[in-house]
Every structure is written in structure tokens, then in C-alpha cells.
Amino acid sequence: MWLDQLFRDEPINFEKRCQMRIKFGIGVVVLGVIAIGTAVFFRDRMSVLYLQESAGEFIYQFYFALGIGMTAGGLMKIRRNLRVLKDPALKKRGEVAETDERNRLLGLRCWAYAGYSMFLLLYLGMLASGFISVTVVRTLMVVSAVYALLLFLFRRMLNRSM
Amino acid sequence: MKNRIQELRKEQKIRQEDLADAVGVTRQTIISLENGKYNASLQLAHKIARYFRKPIEEIFLFEE
Numbered sequence: 001m002w003l004d005q006l007f008r009d010e011p012i013n014f015e016k017r018c019q020m021r022i023k024f025g026i027g028v029v030v031l032g033v034i035a036i037g038t039a040v041f042f043r044d045r046m047s048v049l050y051l052q053e054s055a056g057e058f059i060y061q062f063y064f065a066l067g068i069g070m071t072a073g074g075l076m077k078i079r080r081n082l083r084v085l086k087d088p089a090l091k092k093r094g095e096v097a098e099t100d101e102r103n104r105l106l107g108l109r110c111w112a113y114a115g116y117s118m119f120l121l122l123y124l125g126m127l128a129s130g131f132i133s134v135t136v137v138r139t140l141m142v143v144s145a146v147y148a149l150l151l152f153l154f155r156r157m158l159n160r161s162m
Numbered sequence: 163m164k165n166r167i168q169e170l171r172k173e174q175k176i177r178q179e180d181l182a183d184a185v186g187v188t189r190q191t192i193i194s195l196e197n198g199k200y201n202a203s204l205q206l207a208h209k210i211a212r213y214f215r216k217p218i219e220e221i222f223l224f225e226e
Contacts, residue, residue, distance in 0.1 A: 096182075101203050102191040 014095040018081045025077035032070030039063035119147060164223040168196040170214050185209040 043060045084090050097103060122144045129136040171181055178196075182189045185206060194200035202210065202222070211218040 096186060096188055099186065100188045100191055101206055102194060102200050103188065105200075 014091070014098060015085065017098070018085050018091075018094075021081045022078050025074040025081065028070050028074030028077065032067045032072075032074055035063050035067030035070060037067075039067060115151075119144070122147065163201050163225065164198060165195060165202075166221050166223070167192070167210065170216070170221065171196075174214070181210075181213065184213050 039060050039062075043056075084094050122140055126137055126140045126144065129140060167181075171178070178189050178192045182192045186209070187206065191200065195202055207218050207222055211221055214221060
């Protein structure tokens with residue numbers, strides 16, 4: 001199961017991981033190009049349902065910028081991982097840095113702290129936004145509920161796999 | 163948990179980089195272990211003990 005790969009004590013083979021990242025980078029580039037193509041193709045062809053008329057230009061800019069960002073990010077990821085695979089010194093340094101148990105613990109703790117902070121911010125946001133917009137409160141409530149549900153689900157899944 | 167890594171390393175004139183390379187961790191991890199900021203996993207403790215050719219309990223001092 002992919003969760004075992006993600007959280008198990010023994011990290012997966014570094015070379016395999018780089019190859020997976022290259023494939024992931026290719027996927028991101030493809031999605032980025034699709035986003036750019038869609039933004040350009042549909043710029044004047046499609047009305048934006050349920051949004052204000054002026055939102056059309058915003059949507060075009062949003063998808064275009066998103067596409068550019070994804071394409072650039074994906075290309076950088078591919079380039080960096082290809083370099084790592086070709087250069088033995090870089091490969092060894094990268095492997096040690098990624099498999100180092102303290103670094104892995106730091107990474108997991110960063111996610112945990114960011115998660116706690118995000119939950120707290122969502123809660124504060126819910127309290128404050130009630131005075132501004134009911135739609136925002138409802139959106140934040142749904143986000144918090146999904147977040148809590150995900151926490152519960154991952155806890156159960158990990159409890160079974162460890 | 164206290165440990166004698168720094169003491170043993172200095173005794174045997176081993177650099178932090180060399181120890182880190184031998185047990186497959188970064189130098190920063192060795193520094194944190196020596197300063198007592200980080201506790202090694204059982205696996206890493208084994209590797210370090212094997213590197214110094216000593217039993218784990220002689221390197222890592224468990225305090226109740």
C-alpha cells in the first residue's frame with residue numbers, strides 16, 4: 001500500500017525515488033501545458049457559469065499562470081533529478097540527506113506543526129469571518145470538517161498498517 | 163538519553179564526517195546526537211555501536 005511506502009521506517013530505494021520524481025515531473029508538465037492550452041483556447045469561447053462577467057479574464061489569467069508555474073516547476077524537478085541520477089557525488093549526498101532519520105523526523109514534524117497551525121487558523125478564521133460573510137464561514141466549516149475527517153481516516157489507516 | 167559518541171570519537175580520532183559517512187547519516191545528525199538534542203533510533207544505535215565495536219549499552223546510557 002502506498003501509505004506503507006510513505007511512512008515506513010525504511011525509505012525506498014533512492015534511485016527509484018528519483019525515477020518516480022521524474023515521472024511525476026513529466027505528469028506535472030503535461031498538466032501545466034493542458035492548463036495553458038485550455039486557458040488560451042477557451043479564453044473567448046466559454047462563458048463562466050455562476051461567476052460575474054468580469055471573472056472571465058481572471059479565470060484566464062489564473063489558469064495561464066498556473067500552467068506556466070506547473071510547467072516550469074515540473075521541468076525543474078525533471079532536470080534536478082536527472083542531474084542527481086547522473087552525478088554519483090550528488091546522488092550520494094542526496095541519498096544521505098533524504099534517508100537520514102533526523103531529517104525524516106524533521107520533515108514529519110514540520111507537517112504535523114503546519115497541520116496544527118492550519119487547524120487553529122481555520123478555527124480563528126471561522127470565528128472572525130462570521131462577522132463578514134456567511135459564505136466564508138460555511139466554506140471554512142466545510143474545509144475544517146474535511147480536514148478533521150482526513151485526520152481520522154489517516155489515523156485509522158496507519159493504525160492498521162503499523 | 164546520554165551517549166558517549168563524542169568521547170569515543172575523540173578517543174579514536176575520528177571526524178564527525180567520517181562517522182556520519184560510515185553510519186549513513188548527515189553530519190548534522192551526529193552533532194545533534196553528541197549534543198543530546200536528538201535520540202538515535204534502535205537501527206542507528208546498532209550501526210554506531212558496530213562502528214565503535216562496543217555494545218550499545220556502553221555507548222548509549224539509558225536513564226530511568
